[in-house]
Amino acid sequence: MKDNSEKIYNLWPLYIGEFINYEHNKIKDDLIKFFNTYEKKFPEGNAQLNEKDYVGNYNLYQSKYDLHNEDNKNLKELFRFIGKSILSMCKIANKKSIDSFNDNQKYTVNINESWFIRYNKEGVVFPHNHDGYSWSCVYYVQIGEDSSITNGSTYFLRPYGGSWKTDFGAEYLRKDTHVFKAEEGKLLVWPSYLLHGSHPYKGDKNRIIISANSTIDLLNEK
Ligand SMILES: [Fe+2]
Numbered sequence: 449m450k451d452n453s454e455k456i457y458n459l460w461p462l463y464i465g466e467f468i469n470y471e472h473n474k475i476k477d478d479l480i481k482f483f484n485t486y487e488k489k490f491p492e493g494n495a496q497l498n499e500k501d502y503v504g505n506y507n508l509y510q511s512k513y514d515l516h517n518e519d520n521k522n523l524k525e526l527f528r529f530i531g532k533s534i535l536s537m538c539k540i541a542n543k544k545s546i547d548s549f550n551d552n553q554k555y556t557v558n559i560n561e562s563w564f565i566r567y568n569k570e571g572v573v574f575p576h577n578h579d580g581y582s583w584s585c586v587y588y589v590q591i592g593e594d595s596s597i598t599n600g601s602t603y604f605l606r607p608y609g610g611s612w613k614t615d616f617g618a619e620y621l622r623k624d625t626h627v628f629k630a631e632e633g634k635l636l637v638w639p640s641y642l643l644h645g646s647h648p649y650k651g652d653k654n655r656i657i658i659s660a661n662s663t664i665d666l667l668n669e670k
Pocket of ligand 1: 578
């Protein structure tokens with residue numbers, strides 16, 4: 449007889465995905481060239497960073513939020529990779545609902561906003577989240593010489609507040625941040641509500657990343 453005296457629920461699990469684009473070396477140089485041209489065309493970049501009283505990210509160039517609409521073959525290919533990876537995350541996180549769907553169910557991944565950031569030396573992104581979307585991501589285009597986790601890497605903050613006991617019982621909640629190593633061609637995907645930022649970047653060679661916010665809809669066959 450099955451013992452039903454214990455039930456363990458894993459509610460509100462937190463998923464962070466890491467995906468590698470094996471085509472990265474083929475597109476890297478062209479992407480950098482494209483970003484250089486973009487920056488010359490729009491030297492002011494993202495309007496928010498130029499507001500008089502803006503206090504926040506610094507020592508970096510940030511593009512406008514519609515990078516996915518730019519007409520560049522490699523960029524479009526990269527957004528296809530990003531879209532596929534985000535859909536994988538969505539399917540794992542929503543498996544319970546998806547199990548009840550018809551096998552032919554299709555999905556639309558919307559890239560709602562996307563931009564690139566070029567960090568100058570000591571460039572920093574303060575902790576923030578991307579509320580209003582379901583999944584957000586970062587893709588590392590160029591890392592520079594030093595990819596150690598203390599140098600410009602992306603960190604995520606524990607989404608639970610409160611103070612913590614020092615006993616072993618809460619060991620699994622102990623870490624207040626998780627840091628991912630930056631690697632060229634790597635994509636990180638996380639739920640948009642999650643607070644994150646990047647450590648100061650100390651390298652001389654520009655570090656360049658692409659970031660995006662997305663939503664996913666069920667596509668009903670007509
Ligand atoms: Fe962000």
